Amino acid sequence: MKLIVMIIALLIIGLLVIKQMAPNAEAPAESVDFNSPDSSLETPRVPARPDEVKQFGKQMSVYLQSEAAKRAATMDAAQK
Numbered sequence: 357m358k359l360i361v362m363i364i365a366l367l368i369i370g371l372l373v374i375k376q377m378a379p380n381a382e383a384p385a386e387s388v389d390f391n392s393p394d395s396s397l398e399t400p401r402v403p404a405r406p407d408e409v410k411q412f413g414k415q416m417s418v419y420l421q422s423e424a425a426k427r428a429a430t431m432d433a434a435q436k
Contacts, residue, residue, distance in 0.1 A: 400415035 400412055400419055403409050403412045
């Protein structure tokens with residue numbers, strides 16, 4: 357009886373090991389490429405000097421508005 361339980365336990369452990377070592381069949385999560393060629397605007401660079409902060413704020417505002425417009429257009433297209 358002990359031998360049967362030990363064989364079943366080893367079988368379960370073996371299956372778990374094989375499952376862990378098998379290549380992952382799931383699709384990788386979609387990553388966001390901010391520097392992709394299809395984006396019209398690049399992400400603003402973080403300022404290194406204090407005098408660049410106002411310029412950065414303006415660039416970031418433009419960038420966020422354009423991304424929000426893209427997202428809205430994508431959602432509108434998906435709803436149709």
